[in-house]
Amino acid sequence: MSTIKDIAKEAGVSIATVSIVLNGKGKERKISEETQTRIYTIAQQLNYVPNQSAKKLRVAQEDSYAIAFYWATDFRINYLARITLGIQEGIMKQNKNIRLTVMPYKVDQLEKLMKSTQNEFFNGIIIANMSDKDMEFLNTDFVPPCPIVLFNRESPKFSSVTMDNYKVGQSVARHFLDKGLFDAGVLTHDTTFPIMRQWMQGFLDTYRDAGHAIGEENIFLCQTSSASAFEVCKRIHAERRMPRAMFCESDVLAHGMLFACHELGIAIPDAVEVFTVGINMPEINDYTVPSLSRIDIPMGEIGEDCLHLVVDLIEKKQPMPTVEYLEGKKIIGQSSPLG
Amino acid sequence: MSTIKDIAKEAGVSIATVSIVLNGKGKERKISEETQTRIYTIAQQLNYVPNQSAKKLRVAQEDSYAIAFYWATDFRINYLARITLGIQEGIMKQNKNIRLTVMPYKVDQLEKLMKSTQNEFFNGIIIANMSDKDMEFLNTDFVPPCPIVLFNRESPKFSSVTMDNYKVGQSVARHFLDKGLFDAGVLTHDTTFPIMRQWMQGFLDTYRDAGHAIGEENIFLCQTSSASAFEVCKRIHAERRMPRAMFCESDVLAHGMLFACHELGIAIPDAVEVFTVGINMPEINDYTVPSLSRIDIPMGEIGEDCLHLVVDLIEKKQPMPTVEYLEGKKIIGQSSPLG
DNA sequence: CTGTTAGCGCCTTCAC
DNA sequence: GTGAAGGCGCTAACAG
Numbered sequence: 001m002s003t004i005k006d007i008a009k010e011a012g013v014s015i016a017t018v019s020i021v022l023n024g025k026g027k028e029r030k031i032s033e034e035t036q037t038r039i040y041t042i043a044q045q046l047n048y049v050p051n052q053s054a055k056k057l058r059v060a061q062e063d064s065y066a067i068a069f070y071w072a073t074d075f076r077i078n079y080l081a082r083i084t085l086g087i088q089e090g091i092m093k094q095n096k097n098i099r100l101t102v103m104p105y106k107v108d109q110l111e112k113l114m115k116s117t118q119n120e121f122f123n124g125i126i127i128a129n130m131s132d133k134d135m136e137f138l139n140t141d142f143v144p145p146c147p148i149v150l151f152n153r154e155s156p157k158f159s160s161v162t163m164d165n166y167k168v169g170q171s172v173a174r175h176f177l178d179k180g181l182f183d184a185g186v187l188t189h190d191t192t193f194p195i196m197r198q199w200m201q202g203f204l205d206t207y208r209d210a211g212h213a214i215g216e217e218n219i220f221l222c223q224t225s226s227a228s229a230f231e232v233c234k235r236i237h238a239e240r241r242m243p244r245a246m247f248c249e250s251d252v253l254a255h256g257m258l259f260a261c262h263e264l265g266i267a268i269p270d271a272v273e274v275f276t277v278g279i280n281m282p283e284i285n286d287y288t289v290p291s292l293s294r295i296d297i298p299m300g301e302i303g304e305d306c307l308h309l310v311v312d313l314i315e316k317k318q319p320m321p322t323v324e325y326l327e328g329k330k331i332i333g334q335s336s337p338l339g
Numbered sequence: 340m341s342t343i344k345d346i347a348k349e350a351g352v353s354i355a356t357v358s359i360v361l362n363g364k365g366k367e368r369k370i371s372e373e374t375q376t377r378i379y380t381i382a383q384q385l386n387y388v389p390n391q392s393a394k395k396l397r398v399a400q401e402d403s404y405a406i407a408f409y410w411a412t413d414f415r416i417n418y419l420a421r422i423t424l425g426i427q428e429g430i431m432k433q434n435k436n437i438r439l440t441v442m443p444y445k446v447d448q449l450e451k452l453m454k455s456t457q458n459e460f461f462n463g464i465i466i467a468n469m470s471d472k473d474m475e476f477l478n479t480d481f482v483p484p485c486p487i488v489l490f491n492r493e494s495p496k497f498s499s500v501t502m503d504n505y506k507v508g509q510s511v512a513r514h515f516l517d518k519g520l521f522d523a524g525v526l527t528h529d530t531t532f533p534i535m536r537q538w539m540q541g542f543l544d545t546y547r548d549a550g551h552a553i554g555e556e557n558i559f560l561c562q563t564s565s566a567s568a569f570e571v572c573k574r575i576h577a578e579r580r581m582p583r584a585m586f587c588e589s590d591v592l593a594h595g596m597l598f599a600c601h602e603l604g605i606a607i608p609d610a611v612e613v614f615t616v617g618i619n620m621p622e623i624n625d626y627t628v629p630s631l632s633r634i635d636i637p638m639g640e641i642g643e644d645c646l647h648l649v650v651d652l653i654e655k656k657q658p659m660p661t662v663e664y665l666e667g668k669k670i671i672g673q674s675s676p677l678g
Numbered sequence: 679c680t681g682t683t684a685g686c687g688c689c690t691t692c693a694c
Numbered sequence: 695g696t697g698a699a700g701g702c703g704c705t706a707a708c709a710g
Contacts, residue, residue, distance in 0.1 A: 001401055001402060003686095003687055003688085004687075004688070004689095005687075005688095013696070013697085014696060014697045014698075015687090015688085015689095015697090015698095016689080016690080016696070016697060016698080017695085017696060017697075019688065019689055019690090020689090020690095020696095023689085024482065029695080029696090030695060031695065031696080032695070035695085035696090044655045047654055047655065049404065049462055049653055049654070050462065050687090050688085051396070051686090051687050051688075052392075052405045052460045052461065052462060053391075053392040053393075053395040053396040053400075053686090053687080053688095054392075054396050054686075054687035054688045054689090054702090055459065055460060055687080055688060055689080056392040056460050056688095056702095057390070057392045057393050057396050057686090057687080057688075057701095057702050057703065057704090058687080058688050058689055058690090058701085058702055059456075059459075059688090059689085059702085060702060060703090061392075062340055063340060065388065066391045073424070073427075079420075080419075080420045080423065080424070081418075081419045081420035081423075084419065084420075084423070084441060085412070085419070085443075088412075088441070088443045099440050100440060100441055101438050101439060101440050101441075102423060102427070102439055102440075102441055104424075104427045117398070120394065120398070121391045121394060121395050122391065123388055123389065123391060143363060225622065226622055226623070226625065226626040227622075227625070230626065252622075255623065255626040255627075256626055258626070258628065259626040259627075259628060259630070262628045262629075283564065283565055283566075283591075284565070284594065284623065286565065286566070287565045287569065287594040287595055287597070287598040288594075288598075288627070288628070289597065289598060289601045289627070289628035290601075291598070314388055315386055315388070316383045316386065342702095342703055342704085343703070343704070344703075344704095352680070352681085353680065353681045353682075354681090354703090354704080354705095355680075355681060355682075355683095355705080355706085356679090356680055356681075358703095358704065358705060358706090359680090359705090359706095362705085368679080368680090369679055369680095370679065370680075371679065371680095374679085374680085389703090389704085390702090390703050390704075392702090392703080392704095393686090393702075393703035393704045393705090394703080394704060394705080395686095395704095396686050396687065396688090396702090396703080396704075397685085397686050397703080397704050397705050397706090398686080398704090398705075
C-alpha cells in the first residue's frame with residue numbers, strides 16, 4: 001500500500017502538496033497544472049488508495065461506533081435482510097454515528113473468525129445464526145475483544161436478545177391438541193441450529209404429556225429447502241404415512257409442503273393441517289395457497305433490540321451478561337384455522 | 340468522547356499503562372491489581388470507548404478497503420439480502436481485506452447522504468435501488484469522493500452493472516404473443532424506480548408493434564405489496580376486466596394475484612396466464628401455487644460484479660465510467676407454460 | 679511495575 | 695506555489 005509520502009517522494013514535492021492536490025483543492029490553492037497532473041499520474045501508477053482510518057482519525061468523529069454483524073451463511077437468506085433492517089432501525093433511533101459492517105462466516109467457523117485480528121477493530125459485535133459448535137466455542141474461556149450480543153440464543157456468559165423457543169413448539173402443539181388432532185407429525189431437519197431443536201422439543205413434549213406421544217415414524221427429516229420438503233412430502237404420501245396435522249420447522253419447508261399437497265390433490269386443511277414457524281417475510285406467508293398458520297419470529301425487533309443492547313454494553317450502561325426476551329406472534333391462516 | 344489520555348490523567352498513571360490494562364495485558368505485564376481496577380473503574384465512569392480508527396492506523400492493515408453499500412429502503416426487502424450476499428461472494432473471491440458497510444437511506448434522499456461527510460471515509464460506494472430523483476442528482480455536476488458503482492442503472496457519468504431491462508419486457512411480450520394471447524394487461528405501480536418503467540415499456544411497445552396495442556384500461560396500478568395486488572385483482576375480476584394474460588411487475592405483486600385467483604376460483608393458466616419479473620428469491624416462485632413463469636433478475640451476480648468493478652475502479656484498473664451488462668434468466672413455470 | 683517515546687497516514691496552519 | 699511541523703488516539707519497544 002503506497003502512501004502520500006511515497007507519491008511526494010516520487011513526484012519530488014512535499015506531502016502537503018500531494019494531500020492538497022489529491023483532495024481536489026489544487027486549483028483553489030494554486031498548485032501548477034503541471035505539478036497536479038504529475039501527482040495524479042504517479043498516484044495512479046503507485047496504485048494509491050487513501051487510508052480511511054488515518055483520515056478518520058485526523059477528523060475525529062464524535063460518538064462514532066463500529067459494529068459488526070456476524071451471520072452464518074445458510075439457507076435462510078431472507079433472515080439476513082430482516083435482521084439487518086431491524087438493526088438499521090435501531091441505529092436510526094440512536095442519535096449516534098454507527099457503522100454496521102456485515103461479516104458473513106461459514107457455519108461452525110466462528111472460532112477461526114473470532115481469533116483473527118479482524119474483530120479487534122469493532123466496538124461491538126452482534127452474532128446471528130449460531131450453530132451448536134460455534135456456541136460451544138464461545139462458551140469456552142475465550143475472551144472477547146469487545147461486547148458481544150447473541151441473536152436468539154442463550155448463553156451463561158454472553159448477552160443476548162432471544163425468545164422462549166420451547167414455548168413456540170408448545171403453543172403449536174396446544175393449537176393442534178385443542179382441535180383434537182392427535183395424529184401429528186413434524187417436518188424438520190437434522191440441524192446444527194439449536195433453536196430449531198427447541199421448537200421441536202416443545203412440540204413433541206407437549207404431545208407426549210397429553211398422552212399422544214409422536215413416534216419416530218412421524219418425524220420427517222429433509223434438507224433445508226422447499227425442493228427437499230416437496231420430495232419428502234410426496235414420499236410420505238406415497239407411503240400413506242401423511243399425518244392429520246403437520247408442524248413445519250420453517251416456512252421454507254412449508255412452502256414445499258403446500259406445493260406438494262397441491263400437486264397430489266391433498267386438501268389443506270381438510271385432509272391435513274399445516275402449522276409452521278415463520279422465519280421468512282411474514283407477508284409471503286399471507287399469500288401462499290392456502291395462507292399459512294404460523295408463529296412469526298420477530299426478526300426485526302430482535303435485531304433492533306440487539307443493537308440497543310450492544311450500544312448499552314459499549315457504553316457500560318448494562319451489566320455484561322444481560323438477556324432480553326421477546327415473544328413470537330401467532331397468526332392463524334387457512335392452513336390450520338381455529339378450532 | 341474520552342480517550343486513554345483522560346483516563347491516564349484521572350488515574351494518575353501513564354497512557355501506556357492504561358493501554359496495557361485496557362487491552363487485557365495487565366497480568367502479563369504485571370500491573371498491580373489495584374491500578375488495574377482503578378483504571379477499569381475510571382474507564383467506566385468516563386464512558387470510555389476505544390477509537391477504532393486510531394487502533395487500526397497503528398496496527399496498519401495491508402490492502403484494506405472500506406466499501407459502502409447504499410440501498411434505498413423500500414418494499415423489496417429481500418432484494419437487500421440477495422445483493423448483500425452477492426457482494427459478499429465477490430469479497431470472498433478477492434484476496435483482500437474488504438469491509439462492507441450497509442448504509443440504508445430514504446428514497447429520494449441520496450443527495451443529503453452524499454453531501455454529508457459520512458462518505459468521506461469510504462474507498463468505494465455501491466448504490467442500489469436508485470430513484471429517478473436520486474439519479475438526477477448524481478448526474479448533476481456533483482463530484483463524488485470516491486469511485487461509485489450503480490446497481491442495475493445506467494448513467495453517462497458513473498460506472499454500473501446493469502441489464503437490458505427493456506428486453507425483459509420485450510421477451511415476456513413475445514412469449515404471450517407467440518401463444519396468441521393478444522388480450523394482455525400489466526399489473527404495475529406508479530413508481531419512482533426507473534428500471535421498472537423500462538420493463539413495462541418493452542412489454543407495451545412490443546404489443547403495440549405487433550398490432551395489439553394495450554389500452555389504458557388494461558394497465559392496472561397498485562401499491563408495492565401483495566395485499567394491494569390482491570385487492571386490485573379482486574376489483575378487476577368484479578368489473579369483468581380480467582385480461583387473458585397478465586404481466587406482473589414483481590413477484591410480490593404476482594403472489595397477491597395468485598392468491599386472489601385462488602380465492603375467486605380463476606384457473607391459472609386456463610383462464611388467465613401470469614408472467615412476472617422475479618426480483619425476490621427464485622426458490623419461492625418455484626413453489627407458489629401454481630409455480631410462476633418469470634424472468635429472474637440475477638441480483639446476486641449483479642452484486643458480485645458491482646464489487647469487482649468498484650475494486651477495479653479503486654485500484655484504477657478500469658476507466659471511470661465502465662458499464663457492464665448481464666442477462667435475466669427466463670424460467671417457465673405453471674402460470675404460463677410454453678405454447 | 680510503570681513511564682517515555684516514536685511513529686502509523688493524513689490534513690491543516692503557518693511560514694517562506 | 696510549496697514545505698515543515700504538529701497532532702488526531704493508540705500501541706509497542708525500550709527504559710528505568
